[in-house]
Amino acid sequence: MAYTIKDVAKKANVSIATVSRILNNQVGYTEETKRKVLKAIEELGYQPNAVARGLINKRTHTIGLLVPKLTSTFVTELLRGIEKVAHKAGSNVIVCHTETRGIKMMKYLQMLNEKRIDGLIFTSEVLKEEYYLYVKKMGIPMVLLSTQSDEYPVPYVKVNDRDAAYTATKYLIEKGHKEIGMLCGNKADLIAGIPRIKGFKDALNDHNIPVNENHIIFSDEFFFKMGLKA
Template sequence: MSCTIKDVARHANVSIATVSRIINNQVGYSEKTKKKVLDAIEELGYQPNAVARGLISKRTHTIGVLFPKLSSTLVTDLLSGIEKATHEAGSSVIVCHTESNGEKTMKYLKLLNEKRIDGIIFTSAPLLGEYYDYIKKMNVPMVLLSTETYAYPVPYVKVNDRHAAYTAAQFLINKGHKKIGMLCGNIEDAISGKPRFDGFKSALQDHSIPFDNSHVVFNRGFTFSDGMDGLRTLLQQVPDLTAVFAASDEMAMGAISSAYELGIKVPDDLSIIGYDNLSIANMSIPPLTTVAQPLTEMGEMAAKMLFELLDSEKTVESRIMPHKIVERKSVIAKEG
């Protein structure tokens, strides 16, 4: 049978209130008393009741994180940063897989409300009005991660997708490529799809390279299969491309696999640059040149901002995180 806080107090010969203050890091006891209580907790194997502590502190020391997709390697890197900061803050994480489904998202928000979580990190998807309204009624802070909103006053952590895509296209141009294609996500995706397309298009125009829609294949998402199928379509439309910008690393690796099946050598016949710098980018053959998002750092920053909101009445500033090109072996200079 598990012991209670009363058992700890009796064993240490102190009051229940003293044990409670020590467990909750409050003041009002000596170091000698603290040692007696901590020794009693260890000897008895006492585990503080999180629900009971929550009733006292009005905190459950738990945050909710909503992801539209759990199979992506990108999620692993973001979650790694979130968990690091959350663990350091003495809290834990509940991860919810929404599948970008409105009904499922609302069910998860209701579940998180029942669990009385302290705050929410909402990732990689548009923040719809019904989500915002419900979270506001929950009266908990929220931080957006790898997404943003202009409609609601919610702080966010993300990379400037338009600028990062511009940087990728500019990198290919600086390598001497002029016949450049793009494997794009969903153009109706205002978070990642359209900004990355706009950045690619602007880079071509700014460097006096005529833009043609035939040089872009729009996909439903950013997956490996989108990259595989997309490259075949792209090369059918423009057979003499020398370089391709894929709007995600998964798409880029799908394109590399498709090129292999078509007998096209990367980078000798076709240079490919990705976007994200996932941990698997260094494992492809050839290793993938890509635009790096500091994903783990972004997750950690979002969690730290959330705890800052919890610990203070002040607002926090949104963060645009830096991106950079990580050059590996999938892009070479175009001669002539």
């Protein structure tokens, strides 16, 4: 049998509000009352419902994380860092594997909304209007990771791919190289592919070196085997 906060209050002979205050480390009760409530919780084996508690204190200490793929070491490192910081702050992380599919993305957003998450990390995808509007309706903060949006005012953490490609190309040029190739991802990729190609070409143009399109090799994914094949 799953006991509720009402059962705890009845057994300890206190109000539900008092039990709630004790569970959330608020004031307004004596030490004796606290001992009675904690004893009742232990005897009943009561497990507070995180969502129910979240409705009371407006926080569930849960963060949603949306990732398009779970196969790269890069994503693994991101997950490790996010989980480490969240755990240190006393929060949990719900990881949602969207597979870059819009329908799956929206279903996950709806699920995270039902879980009453405190915030959302959106990674490595283009922030579409329907995603942005839904999160805005949820009324929670969102941060973009390894992506950014020029359309919507959302803070982001991301490498400047254009500048990175420009700097790498410039370095080779300054070493005296002129026949420079580039192994790139999907040429339609707005997040990393297109900015990197732009940086590569801009560096060549700024140093009066003709751009040879045959020196740019595209791949569908950013994986080692794809780079090796290219």
